[in-house]
Amino acid sequence: MHTPLTLRRAELTDVEAITDLVRAAYSPYIARIGKPPAPMQDDYRQVIASAEVRVALDGSQMVGVLVLEREGDEMLLANVAVLPECKGRGIGKVLMRYCEARSRQVGCNAVRLYTHERMTENIEIYRKLGYVETHRAEAQGFARVFMRKAL
Numbered sequence: 001m002h003t004p005l006t007l008r009r010a011e012l013t014d015v016e017a018i019t020d021l022v023r024a025a026y027s028p029y030i031a032r033i034g035k036p037p038a039p040m041q042d043d044y045r046q047v048i049a050s051a052e053v054r055v056a057l058d059g060s061q062m063v064g065v066l067v068l069e070r071e072g073d074e075m076l077l078a079n080v081a082v083l084p085e086c087k088g089r090g091i092g093k094v095l096m097r098y099c100e101a102r103s104r105q106v107g108c109n110a111v112r113l114y115t116h117e118r119m120t121e122n123i124e125i126y127r128k129l130g131y132v133e134t135h136r137a138e139a140q141g142f143a144r145v146f147m148r149k150a151l
Contacts, residue, residue: 005057010048019044022079029119032119070108075108077111080096132148133147
């Protein structure tokens with residue numbers, strides 16, 4: 001029996017835990033894409049200062065992170081990550097639901113996101129959640145799939 005998941009705004013004291021969680025979540029993709037994925041290269045002290053960052057807690061353990069950046073009337077889902085040993089427990093779905101609810105709350109009419117074209121399982125998850133591929137492009141040295149969901 002797990003304690004209920006709680007979401008709260010990230011604080012500067014969370015930087016190390018967020019960095020570790022993102023590293024754990026994205027490390028399996030390094031071999032597949034040939035280099036560390038972009039979220040592994042972010043400075044989370046800077047991200048917390050410039051974006052809306054939420055952490056998911058199971059008791060006192062950080063099990064997920066969500067990074068949202070408002071861009072006009074759309075929300076960019078910049079990062080969603082779940083601790084690998086906690087996958088399959090619905091944490092990602094909770095974070096995605098929060099993203100969409102928060103986006104509506106602040107008046108956004110869509111959520112946009114991108115992922116690496118070789119992260120095929122993520123593309124499939126986003127499709128099942130109603131995201132539609134808008135285009136593919138090379139960005140910051142990564143082959144990205146851009147997706148959008150109207151709210």
